[in-house]
Amino acid sequence: MAMKTKFLVTLGALLFSGLVHAGKTASPLILADTSLLMEVGIPILDHAPEIGVSLARLDSLDEARLTEAAHRHGKCGGYQRLPEAPWQSLIESRETGRSALMDLAEMETGGVPLKGPALAPLTFDPSIPAALNQVDPERLRQTVAYLSNFDTRYHKGSTPNAHVDAFVKKLEALVANAPWKAQIDTVTHQGTQQKSIRVRIPGRTQPDVMVVLGAHLDSITYSYWNRRAPGADDNASGSANLHEALRILATQPQPDRTIDLFWYAGEEGGLIGSSEIARAYARAGNQVVGALQLDMTLFAGDGEFTLGSMTDYTSRELRTWFAALNQAYIGAKVIEDKCGYACSDHASWHSNGFRSLMPFESSFDRMFGDLHTDNDVISDRLNFKHSAMFTKIALAFAMTLAKESASPSPDSSSGR
Numbered sequence: 001m002a003m004k005t006k007f008l009v010t011l012g013a014l015l016f017s018g019l020v021h022a023g024k025t026a027s028p029l030i031l032a033d034t035s036l037l038m039e040v041g042i043p044i045l046d047h048a049p050e051i052g053v054s055l056a057r058l059d060s061l062d063e064a065r066l067t068e069a070a071h072r073h074g075k076c077g078g079y080q081r082l083p084e085a086p087w088q089s090l091i092e093s094r095e096t097g098r099s100a101l102m103d104l105a106e107m108e109t110g111g112v113p114l115k116g117p118a119l120a121p122l123t124f125d126p127s128i129p130a131a132l133n134q135v136d137p138e139r140l141r142q143t144v145a146y147l148s149n150f151d152t153r154y155h156k157g158s159t160p161n162a163h164v165d166a167f168v169k170k171l172e173a174l175v176a177n178a179p180w181k182a183q184i185d186t187v188t189h190q191g192t193q194q195k196s197i198r199v200r201i202p203g204r205t206q207p208d209v210m211v212v213l214g215a216h217l218d219s220i221t222y223s224y225w226n227r228r229a230p231g232a233d234d235n236a237s238g239s240a241n242l243h244e245a246l247r248i249l250a251t252q253p254q255p256d257r258t259i260d261l262f263w264y265a266g267e268e269g270g271l272i273g274s275s276e277i278a279r280a281y282a283r284a285g286n287q288v289v290g291a292l293q294l295d296m297t298l299f300a301g302d303g304e305f306t307l308g309s310m311t312d313y314t315s316r317e318l319r320t321w322f323a324a325l326n327q328a329y330i331g332a333k334v335i336e337d338k339c340g341y342a343c344s345d346h347a348s349w350h351s352n353g354f355r356s357l358m359p360f361e362s363s364f365d366r367m368f369g370d371l372h373t374d375n376d377v378i379s380d381r382l383n384f385k386h387s388a389m390f391t392k393i394a395l396a397f398a399m400t401l402a403k404e405s406a407s408p409s410p411d412s413s414s415g416r
Helices: 002-020 034-040 060-072 090-109 127-132 137-148 162-174 232-249 272-283 316-330 346-351 384-401
Strands: 029-033 044-048 053-057 079-081 183-187 196-201 206-216 257-264 287-293 306-310 333-337
Touching (some): 029 090, 034 044, 034 053, 034 060, 044 090, 079 346, 137 162, 137 384, 162 183, 162 196, 183 272, 206 384, 232 257, 232 384, 287 346, 316 333
Antiparallel strands (some): 044 053, 183 196
16 A cells, blocks of 8 residues: 555656646657566557567656656666657657667667777776876765755756756866867757756867767656655766766866767656767767766665676677776776666667667665655765766776777677
């Protein structure tokens, strides 16, 4: 009875928010784990049984039920919204969705080569440990405190961009004295009024080759009575990791390749921001060598300096490369695990054919249990030294992949 009551009040809160802020995206096409859709009784339009992912269409009631189910399973995000066909035809838009589903299945099972320049063999760079030594856990704490002091960063809230606009000003100040000129933009979206943030560090010799670092900036709560969504771990933590990485990158020489740092909008509403951005990069033919996603980094569920590496909907080649990077610079204990489809924004880059990597605070079952509640605040349970490790990963990832390669040609190797 208690679980049923909790579900009903949560459902009511989500429905109220969805009805108030609905509009043209009220019934989107989505991809989600088949088991999750079946659990809540959402009709399946098409499915890929070999990977357990299905295509469905959500109305406001379905969205609330699916979001609640994803939360019960500890998923952040939990599904991915797809673009509608321009003519808004049910048949044509379903074909668009079916094509996306089949492409995803082929990438996961068929060993399809992913887009982007070849990964160069890792060689030790003494400038990287020097940069990693600058990572400051106390600065991470300050940034997490700043972001979690907003009552909510929900993409359907009444002021969905209050924290975005404020954070842009902090980023502008952070790079004001950098030895290169950063480009700071907000990205508007079709699927949400909330905006993403992009900071671009332009490459010096290979500007058309890009390294992507990402974290979602939004938060959500499933409490009907208390609408506060501080989101300290989910995901002020990953957002703070990128903020700290940018601070240190601003002390380094201009990279050979372009580094794009994203703070995504609407991840909790179906990876909205990252889906639109990754799709735009794919359509533009951008050369993305790799995309890193940081989502929840503060809870050392398997012990300090032990992380989970998500193996589903990420690049096997990039995970192998990351093992060498970790050995050279980080020294973390890595547990390989899975989190299901669309558990965070790495899925957007993967589904658009790019290499992606998702290091996580712990194995999936040992993650922080108070995500998506008003208890997701700074406390003794959260470990900023542990989180600092993810800033180091972001720095080493960016500084290594942004070095010029003699052969920036597309990789011909197979594998996810």
